[in-house]
Amino acid sequence: MARIGVFVCWCGSNIAGTVDVEKVREEAAKIPGVVSAVDYKYMCSDPGQNSLRNVIKEKNLTGVVLAACSPHMHENTFRKAAVKEGLNPYFVEIANIREQVSWVHEDKERATAKAVDLMKMMVEKVKRDRPIEDVRVPLNKKALVIGGGIAGIQAALDIANGGVEVILVEKEPSIGGRMIQLDETFPTLDCSSCIMTPKMVEANQHPNIKLYTYSEIEDVSGYIGNFKIKIRKKTKSVVEKDCTGCGECWNACPMHKNVKSEFNLNLSERTAIYVPFPQAVPLIPVLDRSVCLHYKKGGKCQKCLDACGPKCIDFSLQDEIIEETVGAIVASTGYDLMDTSMYGEYGYGKFKDVVSGLQFERLLSASGPTEGVIKRPSDGKTPQTIVFVQCVGSRDPEKGVPYCSKVCCMYTAKHAKLFAHKVHGSQSYVFYIDIRSTSKGYEEFVRGAMEQDGAVYLRGRVSKIYEDDGKLIVKGADTLSGNQVEIAADMVVLATGVLPKKGSDKLAQMLGISYDKYGFLTESHPKLRPAESSTAGIFLAGMAQGPRDIPESVVSGSAAASKILGLFSKSEYEVEGTIANVNEATCVACFYCQRVCAYSAISRKEIKDRSGKLIKVVANVNPGLCTGCGACVNACFSKSIDVKGFMDDQIYAEIKSLAV
Amino acid sequence: MKLAYYPGCSLKGTSFEYEVSLLKILEAMNIEVKEIPDWNCCGASAAHSINHNLSVALPARNLAIAEKDGFESVLAPCAACSNRLKNAAYELKNDDILKEKITDSLEMPYNSEMSINNMLEFLIGVVGKDKIKSMVTKPLAGLKVASYYGCLLVRPPKVMQFDDPENPVTMDELVALTGAEPVNYSFKTECCGAINSLSKPDVVMALTGNILYDIKKHGADLVVVACPLCHSNLDVRQKEIERKYDEKIGLPVLFITELLGLSFGIDPKNLAIDGHMVAADRVLKKIEGLTNQQ
Numbered sequence: 001m002a003r004i005g006v007f008v009c010w011c012g013s014n015i016a017g018t019v020d021v022e023k024v025r026e027e028a029a030k031i032p033g034v035v036s037a038v039d040y041k042y043m044c045s046d047p048g049q050n051s052l053r054n055v056i057k058e059k060n061l062t063g064v065v066l067a068a069c070s071p072h073m074h075e076n077t078f079r080k081a082a083v084k085e086g087l088n089p090y091f092v093e094i095a096n097i098r099e100q101v102s103w104v105h106e107d108k109e110r111a112t113a114k115a116v117d118l119m120k121m122m123v124e125k126v127k128r129d130r131p132i133e134d135v136r137v138p139l140n141k142k143a144l145v146i147g148g149g150i151a152g153i154q155a156a157l158d159i160a161n162g163g164v165e166v167i168l169v170e171k172e173p174s175i176g177g178r179m180i181q182l183d184e185t186f187p188t189l190d191c192s193s194c195i196m197t198p199k200m201v202e203a204n205q206h207p208n209i210k211l212y213t214y215s216e217i218e219d220v221s222g223y224i225g226n227f228k229i230k231i232r233k234k235t236k237s238v239v240e241k242d243c244t245g246c247g248e249c250w251n252a253c254p255m256h257k258n259v260k261s262e263f264n265l266n267l268s269e270r271t272a273i274y275v276p277f278p279q280a281v282p283l284i285p286v287l288d289r290s291v292c293l294h295y296k297k298g299g300k301c302q303k304c305l306d307a308c309g310p311k312c313i314d315f316s317l318q319d320e321i322i323e324e325t326v327g328a329i330v331a332s333t334g335y336d337l338m339d340t341s342m343y344g345e346y347g348y349g350k351f352k353d354v355v356s357g358l359q360f361e362r363l364l365s366a367s368g369p370t371e372g373v374i375k376r377p378s379d380g381k382t383p384q385t386i387v388f389v390q391c392v393g394s395r396d397p398e399k400g401v402p403y404c405s406k407v408c409c410m411y412t413a414k415h416a417k418l419f420a421h422k423v424h425g426s427q428s429y430v431f432y433i434d435i436r437s438t439s440k441g442y443e444e445f446v447r448g449a450m451e452q453d454g455a456v457y458l459r460g461r462v463s464k465i466y467e468d469d470g471k472l473i474v475k476g477a478d479t480l481s482g483n484q485v486e487i488a489a490d491m492v493v494l495a496t497g498v499l500p501k502k503g504s505d506k507l508a509q510m511l512g513i514s515y516d517k518y519g520f521l522t523e524s525h526p527k528l529r530p531a532e533s534s535t536a537g538i539f540l541a542g543m544a545q546g547p548r549d550i551p552e553s554v555v556s557g558s559a560a561a562s563k564i565l566g567l568f569s570k571s572e573y574e575v576e577g578t579i580a581n582v583n584e585a586t587c588v589a590c591f592y593c594q595r596v597c598a599y600s601a602i603s604r605k606e607i608k609d610r611s612g613k614l615i616k617v618v619a620n621v622n623p624g625l626c627t628g629c630g631a632c633v634n635a636c637f638s639k640s641i642d643v644k645g646f647m648d649d650q651i652y653a654e655i656k657s658l659a660v
Numbered sequence: 661m662k663l664a665y666y667p668g669c670s671l672k673g674t675s676f677e678y679e680v681s682l683l684k685i686l687e688a689m690n691i692e693v694k695e696i697p698d699w700n701c702c703g704a705s706a707a708h709s710i711n712h713n714l715s716v717a718l719p720a721r722n723l724a725i726a727e728k729d730g731f732e733s734v735l736a737p738c739a740a741c742s743n744r745l746k747n748a749a750y751e752l753k754n755d756d757i758l759k760e761k762i763t764d765s766l767e768m769p770y771n772s773e774m775s776i777n778n779m780l781e782f783l784i785g786v787v788g789k790d791k792i793k794s795m796v797t798k799p800l801a802g803l804k805v806a807s808y809y810g811c812l813l814v815r816p817p818k819v820m821q822f823d824d825p826e827n828p829v830t831m832d833e834l835v836a837l838t839g840a841e842p843v844n845y846s847f848k849t850e851c852c853g854a855i856n857s858l859s860k861p862d863v864v865m866a867l868t869g870n871i872l873y874d875i876k877k878h879g880a881d882l883v884v885v886a887c888p889l890c891h892s893n894l895d896v897r898q899k900e901i902e903r904k905y906d907e908k909i910g911l912p913v914l915f916i917t918e919l920l921g922l923s924f925g926i927d928p929k930n931l932a933i934d935g936h937m938v939a940a941d942r943v944l945k946k947i948e949g950l951t952n953q954q
Contacts (some may be wrong), residue, residue: 344826398818466846473846 002033002127005061006119007052009043009068011098016041018102020112024067027116031123035059044074049081056085063091063126067119069098088131090577090645095122121654128650132577135623139225140327141568144169146217146507149177150196150550151542152332153203154557155564159330160208162565167324168203169231170213174280175200177334178543181263183364183372185550186414187445193279193367200281214286218321220329220510221600223624224537225573229324235317237273237287242312245283249273252307259291261369265359267377268369273304273313277367287313328537328564331511331521332557333504335543338393338400338497345464346392346494352378353472354465354492357411364418374422376491383426383490386419387474388412388455389462390432393497400497401518406547408495409436413446415493416455428455429487431462431476439551458485465492498547512599513538520546531559536575539563578645579626580633587618587640593632594619601625602632663786664731665693666722668702668741670888675738677932678888681917682737682779684931688924689787689795693735696726704740705855708747717762719748723776724768733775735782737917739812739887742778743820749776750819778813779886779916780830781822792837797925799839802950803943805919806843806880807831808871810852810890825849831886834916838923845878847871852893861897868893869901872909882912882943884919891915895937912940922947 006028010016021039028037036059040048043066055061064087066078071094079089097115105111141164145156148170156168168175179185180200182192203209212233219230253271260266263276270276272292273285293301294315305313337358340348348354353376355363366372376383390408393400409432416428430449435457437443449455460477467473471488478485500519508515513533514522521544524532531539539560542553567573580593584607594602605620619632619641632641642648671679686693699722701707708715723745726734736742752759753772763770777786814825823830826849832842850871853864872894875883885891895913902909913936921931922944933940 344824464846464850468846 002063003035003059003061004031004033004063004065004123004126005036005052005055005059006031006034006038006065006067006123007043007055008037008039008097008119009048009066010039010041011069011102012041015068015098015102018105018108018111019097019115020108021067023112024097024115024119028065028067028119028123031120033127034123035061043068044077049077052078052081053085056082056087061087063087063093063129065093065095065119065122065126067095067097067115067122070094070096070100088129090132091126091129093122093126093129095119117658120657124653124657125650128647128653129645130647132644134577135575135579136572137223137225137575137624139568139571139573140227140325141165142167142324142326143328143330143564143568144227144229144324144326145330145332147171147177147332147334147501147542147544148175148203148211148213149332149334149542149553150179150199151334151544151553151557152177152330153199154554155330155332155539155541155561156203156209157199157206158558158561159564160206162561164208164565164568166206166209167229167231167326168209168211169215169217170211171216172276173214173236173274173284173286174276174282175203175211175213176279176281178358179550180277180279181265181358181365182361183366183368184414184418186410187439187441189414189417191366193365197279197281200279204281211282212322213282215322217507217510220512222325223622224535224567224575225327226624227326227329227537229326231322231324233320233322235319236284237289237313237315237317238284239312239314239317240282240284242310243284244310245275245285246309247275248307248309249304249313250275250285252303254301254303255291255293259288264362264369265356267359267362279367287315328539328567329511330539330541330557330560330564331504331507331513331533331544332541332560333501333507333521333544335498335547336501338499340392340494340496342399343392343494346389346462346492347465347467347472348494351465351467351472351492352376353383353490354494356494356496357408357415358496360415360493361411364415364422372422374419381490382423384423385426385487385489386415386428386491386493387462387472387487387489388415388428388430388493388495389474390430390495391461391497392494394495395433401499403518404436404547405495405498406436407498407549409434409446410442410549412493412495413437413449413455416449417445417453420453420455428453429474429489430455430457431460431474432457433459433461439549460485498543500544504544511535511538513540520544531556531563536573537567575623576628578628578643579623580621580628580630580641580643582619582621583640583642584618586638588638589617589619590637591619592635592637593641596631596635598629598631599625599627601627662731662733663691663693664726664729664734665695666699666702666726666734666736666741666745667695668699668704668736668738670738670740674892675888675915677935678737678891678915678917680930680932680935681915681921684926685795685917685921685924688921688926689791691787694731696722696731696734697729698725702736702738702741702744704738704744708744713758713761713765715744716748716751716758717765719745720752720762720770721766721768723749723774724763724766724770727770727774728768731774733777733786735777735779735786737779737782737886739778739810740889742776743812745776747819749774778822780813780834783834783916783920784830789833789837792834792920795920796838796923798923798947798951800919800923800947800950801839801841803840803947804843804879804881805835805838805840806845806875806878806883807835807848807916808852808875808883808885808890808894809848810885810887811849811854812887812889814849831884831916835884835919838919840919840923843875843878843880845874845880847874852890854889854893857889857893857897861900864893865897865901865904868897869905872898872901872911873905873907876909876911880911881946882914882940884914884916886916898938910938910942912936912938912943914940
């Protein structure tokens with residue numbers, strides 16, 4: 001005989017303001033099987049939980065219904081309390097009378113009636129609850145980090161230093177990401193490569209890190225603790241173990257004028273066999289077959305091989321597919337800059353001296369195409385006047401994106417400072433909408449750009465840039481003085497907005513994690529679970545989640561690492577037991593369930609007799625992958641699948657309780 | 661396809677040259693258009709700053725009449741007219757409540773299926789480049805022509821869906837078809853000052869002056885436009901601007917239809933080229949000289 005306790009929470013005035021909680025309690029007491037009905041101001045508080053436990057003990061309850069807030073909030077709290085009194089956690093049901101009643105209705109009488117209905121339904125459900133055991137999944141204690149920028153490197157190092165093996169996969173020929181492209185970093189002006197290269201080297205040499213550069217994730221399957229990964233290691237046409245990185249090959253390559261350097265953002269050329277930059281890690285060249293004469297001219301050119309001492313260039317090498325099994329994944333795929341071709345009025349791509357912020361970084365960088373001397377692309381002259389335009393694409397819902405790219409205010413101030421430091425007597429102008437400089441030392445840094453380094457800040461947008469007598473004329477508004485301004489500049493730097501790395505949406509689909517409409521990977525909870533993706537075992541780090549600066553990327557890399565180390569500190573991973581369950585006796589093996597399962601959780605299982613003869617084939621649910629969504633239950637023709645905790649008889653009883 | 665023609669007020673008044681030349685080249689190309697009967701004001705410049713419903717209802721009435729008469733496509737050569745017609749059509753297509761309100765007050769149904777073309781869209785899209793090219797009997801090779809687009813043909817881009825709003829090229833393509841050389845310059849879509857011409861002529865002279873001097877600097881012989889208001893500012897104000905800035909401009913401003921007409925070999929008199937404030941005589945002589953050379 002069921003002995004049910006109903007607990008009605010006021011949630012202060014959150015529920016009690018709109019729902020007559022006493023009436024709900026009175027109605028609960030009338031239901032057959034309900035042996036106790038109480039209401040209390042805050043059920044989630046310690047005294048509230050204690051009263052719950054006391055009633056379970058005193059009345060020897062077989063089930064508990066809480067008419068309270070969403071189960072997302074406190075289901076776990078109440079389950080834990082019930083477990084302490086020896087009840088199976090799945091004998092606790094929540095009727096959500098806050099988010100689904102008091103917060104969305106105004107009429108107290110009708111809201112109360114709805115709250116009573118929801119409570120009644122849960123009473124009928126809990127009467128039919130069966131004990132459910134949580135599922136335990138074994139863990140492969142090895143992690144995969146996708147993307148070798150600062151966030152990914154930080155995550156990989158932290159995990160590796162925790163004693164766990166890491167596979168670090170990077171698409172480009174070298175790790176280092178965007179950070180290694182930067183010149184100096186705000187607000188301390190320390191040189192980016194000076195602080196980045198030691199980390200890159202450490203990642204490469206760490207005994208617990210296996211590094212795959214020039215490699216991409218080809219396929220991901222499996223689930224937390226047991227992800228099966230296929231990595232395509234694109235061929236570099238170089239036998240890596242023999243290569244010394246001496247550079248004879250790229251010095252010998254005849255293709256030194258025709259291919260734009262991706263690393264220098266088209267501001268210089270590279271050879272067909274190349275390292276993207278001198279400090280590349282690993283220092284092993286990559287042969288770009290799409291431009292190499294050897295492949296274009298039927299094998300005639302092999303100047304690189306002739307020059308190579310250890311003869312480690314092999315034109316016949318092919319891509320390799322590497323398979324790995326890992327227990328957890330970090331997605332730190334980074335960002336791209338927005339294409340500003342929609343700003344025809346700024347002439348990016350048309351005027352050579354209109355460059356992006358990242359291109360300007362390369363012009364500032366000592367390892368860049370101008371060896372750190374600022375020279376404008378059109379004629380190589382050092383500019384005396386530069387106009388910086390902020391928010392190109394950012395904060396512009398019409399043409400770009402509505403969000404703020406977060407780093408541009410700071411790096412523009414940095415550019416203005418570095419320009420003043422490198423070209424004495426020069427003048428910079430910055431067009432801005434607002435200045436966003438909210439971290440430690442940031443506001444002082446921007447003020448320094450204005451006050452010490454003389455950058456003129458103009459609050460307003462640029463309407464047009466055009467060429468006139470070798471100058472770029474920048475027309476804009478200064479909204480503080482109310483004037484239209486025109487500045488004749490030698491160069492213009494556009495602070496182009498930040499977008500997720502191209503292709504990160506495809507990777508997200510492969511991983512089965514969610515992303516927003518721009519393609520940024522979304523957190524499981526924006527505030528409380530910022531390192532976790534929507535899928536168990538997959539964590540996020542860096543700009544892949546949205547615009548952020550270097551310190552924040554480092555923090556997020558470390559956060560993802562600590563989550564993984566925490567996960568791996570246990571021997572097994574526990575999954576909620578509310579998953580699909582197949583009745584093998586009635587299953588007819590039509591596998592419609594397999595077709596509708598979004599999580600690939602259903603496989604074929606052969607049932608054999610003792611002699612090994614096949615008796616029948618049935619559907620089989622992988623508990624590590626099943627989320628209990630119930631799609632298979634609806635698809636099943638023979639009614640052979642149920643989701644534990646949501647059995648047909650329970651649902652019918654809930655509906656029936658409404659009809660009475 | 662039955663083509664409706666919506667002239668609007670300008671083509672019947674200040675910009676009669678536009679209509680004369682337009683009808684002439686259509687006749688030459690054997691393309692028939694029919695004026696929408698009992699058409700009314702498109703509401704440009706005034707209605708949309710006073711009353712939103714009115715700004716949709718005025719153009720909607722013209723579209724509804726065209727639809728009732730079995731037209732599928734409307735040619736609105738005036739940039740302001742085509743802008744208002746397109747805006748109204750866009751709003752009616754995307755807002756069922758507004759559509760009900762407007763059709764109720766018009767007491768006419770409207771299905772939102774009408775395709776609306778500005779002059780350039782019509783020439784490139786409906787007539788087609790091949791047809792135009794085949795009509796060119798007096799190629800204008802050697803003539804340098806700057807196309808000025810103004811704002812109304814391309815903005816707002818979401819509604820107009822026409823060309824690149826910051827760097828449009830359609831008119832330059834038409835210029836190239838005549839054999840003339842399109843001139844690249846910086847202010848193709850810069851504001852000419854529009855109707856401030858009446859209330860703040862100083863502003864208009866400064867803005868229009870910028871455009872004209874830039875075109876001059878880039879070596880054009882003349883300017884072509886596809887908007888009566890652009891034409892009025894660039895042509896009618898030109899003498900005043902020259903006086904104000906004490907620098908000669910002397911750029912004839914023609915409608916694109918007039919330039920096409922010239923390349924089709926139509927007599928300039930029949931294209932009403934003598935109707936402009938800045939005389940085109942020198943340019944016409946140059947054309948004569950050029951074509952004689954060929």
